[in-house]
Amino acid sequence: MKPLFVAGALLAATVATAETPELVVYTYDSFVSEWGPGPAVKEAFEATCGCELKFVGAGDGAALLARIKLEGARSEADIVLGLDTNLTAAARDTGLFAPVAVEADYALPMAWQDDTFAPYDWGYFAFVHNADADAPANFRALGESDAKIVIQDPRSSTPGLGLLMWVKAAYGDEAPAIWDGLSDNIVTVTKGWSEAYGLFLEGEADMVLSYTTSPAYHLIAEEDDSKAAAVFDEGHYMQVEVAGKLAASDQTELADQFLQFMVSDAFQSIIPTTNWMYPAVMPAGGLPEGFAETLSADKSLLLPEGDAAALRDEALDEWLRALSQ
């Protein structure tokens, strides 16, 4: 029964490609979900491309990269969308990605120059708390306070790794001391963002590591203004999410077309209220009401991808040592 099933599926796939070209985009799972940007992006792109856009979801950004590595040059993916600057160095090293030329007027706090990866959205990591509670103004104050926080494990979660980089970018060699200060504030560490945010909403902690844009979700989707993001005076680490084209793609032109579409108004205007991140290019209508102002360039922290990759293991060791005592 199974060979027949597989053969049937392959046949169906062959028939589909014969009719319209198909562009396959690998991305993280929350992008393709019904509540993410995927469905609207698919509809908008298919209205212009005369093609079929197929999203394939694979866990989170790290799982996405692992999947591309597993599949190698045989991958049926044309585009990988959803890596961040903590992963781009490793992705580049695979040699699986082709140069791209995307023209855009980016609304990022810093100039973006990359011939392989084009950004589609970005955000700041931040601690989200209940708006009626006082929030500390920086990591030192947080460490001295008795505020309880939930964070994510950097070994299994993108925001968790972002926090490591945040502390490292803001404090460099003093990072271990900051972690020592924080260790008695940390209620627990979770596998992923969802668990941590769920614990926070259940009242298990005063603050949770998330994004500055998280309160906008509660405000816009739930008309609930009870959440706020603490602004830290040492600045906030950024997550820039990017897409790249695979060198082995059999739809090179369509892939280029998609990447250019990605920085167009049609795509970018979908991002804020589905992915709850800042659009990489400001849409004509601007940001929706309720989105926090972006920070100035000197408060926007981001390690270059090479530094991020080089510092990663050391930062993880410091984190493990401080929190394992």
Added chain:
Amino acid sequence: MAARAQPVGGTGRAAHRAAAPRPDAPRPVAIWPGTCAALGVALLVLGTLAAVAMRAEGGSGFGPSEASALRFTLIQASLSAVFSVGLAIPVARALARRRFAGRRVLITLLGAPFILPVIVAILGLLAVFGRSGWISGALGAFGLDPLRIYGLHGVVIAHVFFNLPLATRLILQGWQEIPAERFRLAAQLNAGPGAMWHLLEAPMLRRILPGAMAVIFAICLSSFAVALTLGGGPKATTLELAIYQAFHFDFDLGRAAVLSTVQLGLTVVAAVLALRVPVGEGVGAGLDRAVVRWDATGRSATLLDVVWIGFATLFLMLPLLAVLVAGAPGLLSLPAPVWSAAWVSVQVAALSTGLLLLVALPLSASIALGRRQLGEIAGILGLAASPLVIGTGLFVLIYPVASPAHVALPVTALVNMVMALPFALRILVPRMQQVMQQNARLALALNMRGPAFWRRVIWPRCRAQIGFAAGLTAALSLGDLGVVALFADPETATLPLQVYRLMGAYRMEAAQAAALLLFILSMGAFWLLDRGGKFHAEA
């Protein structure tokens, strides 16, 4: 046969010799289908591991951080197994001795924690035991500090929450397999509670407990999200987290394979230790009469049982109540994709249950006929196998020949089946051994073999256990996130995956409602199949 006089304890050597089949003895059913099933499962678990190892390029081995992960994993899994089984003994004894209105429903509901998606169970547990949970709230009303749940004790509490129901069911089944005639005879001989314990209950426990402990130890070995979250931080790093890190953080397949081998090795050691404990000879035959416990009518015995049943009910039901309370408001306004995912999950569960019966029935029959080692070890491997390793290994194997998304659902069903197999064997094997001991010789004398033996002897006598095993598999399969995340495309999301997606999209209320739907479906499937097995849990 039932009329034949037997010693009360059923431990006579004569009974043993009569029951243990000689290697060349004729058998009522063939052994080879069970052997094939065992080999198939072992091939799947070890083959996927090998596939991952072959893809590794160099990679690092076992360092100090892996050693400390190993240490923590062993400590928490041992404690979790000891406490789960230790607490399950008095609870199961109380349930075996008492009859009360709602007992059946209670026994079914007690199984619920086991099948909840991990993230939902964690939120339910924390709603009760957390810093701002119900108990801490009550303590606060008296000016007391909130509970401190995070730490090794939190990990053990969570694992007991998950596994106490399973342990209770396995042990309860042991009690129910002691024929009513034994209790009657013991009572006629004026055996008090102490004597009853030594003569009937302790030998039964010696037979059941090692297997139950090994299974729970193996489940807890591969714990990750629960251990980390309740453990309060990286101190609570388990092997499974180290495997996850090897895949995700370092993309070091070699280390993932090494760690997974260690995890499998520990489980096999646990299984072998459990198997070395002499199984005894079963409890002999009875006429399936209702058990009357003359020894348990005293006031203190009654009180004790009430306390234990009350403890288990509160401990297991309060977090479930929290899940119910959180999910109920959104249940009627669930978004459409949740319903389609529910349908996908039901199909996966049905396929998984069918596969399970195909594998578990012949396997348990051949174990009952003396192929104990192979079957039990193959059975328990499924527990110790890291889902991530099985999933990745299957991915590596399937990718060259088919698109993973096309086989996502059958593969998920297959992996769910392998994970449920150890439980199914724990349920089926003791009864199957009993059936073989009591009926094999008579059936052979009547020249009844093969399909006829299955239909006329095994099926009517094992219906209850088959129903229980099928129900558990269906429920587990519905609730398990499994490997689908590695394989699924947007159209084939299962319900647990949809719960995670809703949470990932900030929709906590809808996620909790979807989790409640999942819980209702799981319990429904379990109830349906378990009840299909008639008199069971009533005995």
